Amino acid sequence: MTPTFEKHIKYNIESPDIVKTDVLTPIEYQYRSRRDVDIVIRQPEYTSVCPMTGLPDMGCITIKYRPDEKIVELKSLKFYLLQYRNVGIFYEHVVNRILDDLVAVLAPKFMEVTGDFTARGGITARVAAVFEGNT
Numbered sequence: 001m002t003p004t005f006e007k008h009i010k011y012n013i014e015s016p017d018i019v020k021t022d023v024l025t026p027i028e029y030q031y032r033s034r035r036d037v038d039i040v041i042r043q044p045e046y047t048s049v050c051p052m053t054g055l056p057d058m059g060c061i062t063i064k065y066r067p068d069e070k071i072v073e074l075k076s077l078k079f080y081l082l083q084y085r086n087v088g089i090f091y092e093h094v095v096n097r098i099l100d101d102l103v104a105v106l107a108p109k110f111m112e113v114t115g116d117f118t119a120r121g122g123i124t125a126r127v128a129a130v131f132e133g134n135t
Contacts, residue, residue: 013054013088020083021101025076029067036109039071040064043081046115051088059091059117061098066110068133072102091117091127099129109133 031037044060061081080101084094099113114128 012086013049013051014086016087016089016093016097018083019080019087019097019101021080021105023076023079023083024101024105025073026070026105027073029069029071032067032069036066038064038066041072041074041077043078046081046084048084048087048089048094050120051090054088055120057091057117057120059115061095062114062116063098063102064110064112064114065102065106065108068107068109070106070108072106091115091125095127096129099131103131103133107133 029037041063042060043062046059046061048057049055050057063077081098087094089097095113095115099111102108102113103111108131110133111131112128114126117125117127
């Protein structure tokens with residue numbers, strides 16, 4: 001039996017498998033031998049969909065990191081995050097997935113990814129995942 005909400009969905013909920021890391025462009029961090037720098041990137045227009053209902057999930061993704069040898073090119077990060085637009089994924093999973101993907105590409109000394117998601121049914125959620133490498 002098909003749940004009633006599925007009758008109203010007019011688009012396909014994509015699998016997280018469609019999100020690819022090859023769009024991320026790492027750039028050499030030229031000041032590596034001189035000093036550490038902390039980078040904070042905010043994407044206040046993040047969207048995906050609830051895997052249970054297909055309703056849109058919106059929020060702000062904040063990426064804080066201390067690079068080692070590489071930093072991320074921001075336009076490529078924007079296109080990486082846009083891939084989630086029609087992906088059905090839970091908040092807790094997307095924050096961990098973004099962290100894992102960025103750590104794999106950049107190999108930072110430290111990284112934290114936080115998702116501040118807008119209210120749904122009167123409930124807000126903030127999810128954070130942390131990688132502590134060579135601090």
